[in-house]
Amino acid sequence: MTAASLIAGILFGSIGFVAFVYGKKQSSLKALLIGVLLMVYPYFIPNVIALYAIGVVLTVCLFIFPE
Numbered sequence: 001m002t003a004a005s006l007i008a009g010i011l012f013g014s015i016g017f018v019a020f021v022y023g024k025k026q027s028s029l030k031a032l033l034i035g036v037l038l039m040v041y042p043y044f045i046p047n048v049i050a051l052y053a054i055g056v057v058l059t060v061c062l063f064i065f066p067e
Contacts, residue, residue, distance in 0.1 A: 008051045012051075
């Protein structure tokens with residue numbers, strides 16, 4: 001585990017936690033699922049570039065696709 005992957009895990013895990021809590025309070029299934037994905041996926045992706053790319057795509061999906 002490198003410093004870059006650790007930072008990505010903390011960053012996207014934090015965004016995922018906020019999205020999860022928001023989705024739970026607003027009953028938004030999209031935000032809830034993306035939040036869970038953002039919290040879990042860093043454990044399974046060993047490539048740092050892929051880690052950041054997937055995190056950015058999932059984070060952008062929170063804002064681009066409306067309910």
